[in-house]
Amino acid sequence: MPSLSWSLDLRALAARYRSGEATPAGVVAEVYERISRYADPAVWIHPLPMERVLEAARTLAGRDPAALPLYGVPFAVKDNLDLAGVPTTAGCPGFAYRPERTAPVIERLMAAGAIPVGKTNLDQFATGLVGTRTPYGVCRNPFDHRYLPGGSSAGSAVAVAAGLVSFALGSDTAGSGRVPAAFTNTVGLKPTRGLLSTGGLVPAVRSLDCVSIFALTCEDAEAVLSVAAGFDPDDPFSRRAPAVETPSLDCLRVGVPEADYLEFFGDRAAQGRYREALARLEALGCELLTIDFGPFAETARMLYGGPWVAERLAAVGDFLEREPESVHPVVYEIIAGGARYDAVSAYKAAYRLAGLRRLSEGQWQQMDVLAIPTTGTIYTVAEVERDPIALNANLGLYTNFVNLLDLCALAVPSGPGKAGLPTGITFVAPAWQETLLCRLGGIFHPWPGATLGATGHPVPTPEPIAARADHGIQIAVVGAHLSGQPLNHQLTELGGALVRACRTAAHYRLFALVGEKVPKPGLVRTDNGNGAAIALEVWKLPAEGFGRFVANIPPPLGIGTLLLEDGEQVKGFLCESYALAGAPEITGFGGWRAYLAANGSSAGIAHG
Known part of the structure; x- marks a missing residue:
């Protein structure tokens, strides 16, 4: 090439x-x-x-x-x-x-x-x-x-x-x-x-x-x-x-199938490379352990030798029936074969799979990682x-x-x-x-x-793991810290990176704060059914940068936990209730940018 x-x-x-x-x-x-x-x-x-x-x-x-x-x-x-x-x-x-x-x-x-x-x-x-x-x-x-x-x-x-x-x-x-x-x-x-x-x-x-x-x-x-x-x-x-603990790479326990379960179909070069790979893992400090691969091998045979093939028929079966000539003959043979399974066979297979999962759990008690060709x-x-x-x-x-x-x-x-x-x-x-x-x-x-x-x-x-950028802490912003807004630089200068644009869950109200030198949007949560989804951006800051950023947030704003429309929870800007007195509600605009655009306001006066 x-x-x-x-x-x-x-x-x-x-x-x-x-x-x-x-x-x-x-x-x-x-x-x-x-x-x-x-x-x-x-x-x-x-x-x-x-x-x-x-x-x-x-x-x-x-x-x-x-x-x-x-x-x-x-x-x-x-x-x-x-x-x-x-x-x-x-x-x-x-x-x-x-x-x-x-x-x-x-x-x-x-x-x-x-x-x-x-x-x-x-x-x-x-x-x-x-x-x-x-x-x-x-x-x-x-x-x-x-x-x-x-x-x-x-x-x-x-x-x-x-x-x-x-x-x-x-x-x-x-x-x-x-x-x-x-x-x-x-x-x-x-x-x-x-x-x-x-x-x-x-x-x-x-x-x-x-x-x-x-x-x-x-x-x-x-x-x-x-x-x-x-x-x-x-x-x-x-x-x-969920939050999980990642095992240390130091002396990682690596499972290897018993020799009877290793099949290379006569390919000696592939077999040799696998052995070399295992030797390399040992040289990296991993502990190799022989495990019973039987539950894994039996499970593998069930995918195409069991009722899961019927799920392929459920996905595109109507099209196969309507336009069989459009389908590759081998693909047609495999998917159409799902019709031979009934509900009883599906339940029997599910029960057997549950048993195999339990057997495989016993093998995972011995190892952190399984290494296979x-x-x-x-x-x-x-x-x-x-x-x-x-x-x-x-x-x-x-x-x-x-x-x-x-x-x-x-x-x-x-x-x-x-x-x-x-x-x-x-x-x-x-x-x-x-x-x-x-x-x-x-x-x-x-x-x-x-x-x-x-x-x-x-x-x-x-790169050494310690030298890599950490996963950071996510923070949701709703006002002048949005992309293209005047305070966005406070995020980027601290190593912030935009993760995504999305909305809150429909439990929030947004206000244009007054009585200060510059207007600021204030976000509050409500559970009385009067809330709406508010546009925001989720950014990610290194842990050190997050601490410095939060330390410089002026009242009445603070950092709390926001619920997003997809159910995820992140830290983000919230407003103290005392500052809402006399503040016009702008929830109906769906976000700070829309409010600014509708009112001909300058983005330069936004904050928060």
Whole structure:
């Protein structure tokens, strides 16, 4: 592939923005030049018009790169996620529709400064781990076009590996966010179910589906996750992340399957790389422990050998019945097979799964992380065409159990295997332990000679955890600290970064305070039914910066706990009740900016 003069990983891109070497519009132009030179149209189903993407980039002009966590970062979207005004096909032209709203997870990324450049190819209806079940052509593996790119999120993984975007969104029900990562030398993060909203995602197995992240480094995956994650009240499968303790990386307990459960399908190179990966983990100070992989292996067989296939039929069965000729024959065979299951078999399988979960819990008492091959081998496109279902099943041996057992997983490159093709190792942990996985992956990934995808750029040494920007403390602002308002600099000068724009829950009233030198909005909570949702922005400050910021807030304002419309609670501005005497209520405007605009007021007099 063409030589790439500089990397799009987040650390390198941020450095170029800080130094002034790059602008968002310039990066977009570079991305489109790379896409043209890479010359594989099968990566994309709907590349966005360059002018539309440049328009999004221009909106960032004049903004402080440090104020947005994903400032000017180009990314790709698997074409089973909605992007307003762009067709969603799920890999099937006859199924296509044009959504009016962008998927919430993409909205969060765009609010943080990220720029989508197009919709990527996939195994139709996200049914497959191979990347060949698509009418849009098979996107080539950037290391050897004869071999699979992996699926179902093939285009997303290739776009990252080829250096066309900084990161990409996929989906992962059975391994679609991990297998393509292994085959393209990228990082694939499958978060805990419900951590990222699945609103605007064409369902495969709706109760198990996850939005996944492809990135060039584990640090990048963690950074994207920190923005993309969040409770979505409109998604019935969304879950609020609890506070969890992250185990120390010092003497981490790493589980390894018994030898009888390890299968590489005759691929000695992949087997050797897995052994080397385990040795590397020991060298990093991890304690390796052999565990009983039986409950995990049995669970994996249940995903396609049990009634969860019927969920695929529930998702798109009406379309299959209406337009069977539009569906890839292998995909049709798999989904239509869900009709053989009834309610009794579903309950029996649920009972067995509950038993397997309990057995797996016993194994988690011994380990913090499970380390397994991402796949046992890789196949050529021709091999899969001759035996599409059995070879696909082989690729899911180490992936299919993860969502059924409510775990999270991170696929990390582990070195070249047969014919110089990438191999991967996957770290698995209990729900909500994504930070642990990304930190472990970050120290594992820079093996000698490791490169970022297929770009040729070396994997950077991870920053020491203590030196990284902390997760910070979120604070909601409603007045002059909003973006573009006169006191916003007080946030940015303290290292603040915009997380998102949203609204409070419908329990608040807003007042234009009077009797002071400059007017200030005052927000108060009410539980008498007279409240409304008020527009605000959530910012994130380093702990030290948060303390300095709060110390300088003048009365009658103070910091309390605000309830947001999605159920999340954050610290934010509230007003003491004594200051409301004689203050006109402006709740009906829905926010401070709307009030200023309606009254012709100068933003310069706002405060709070």
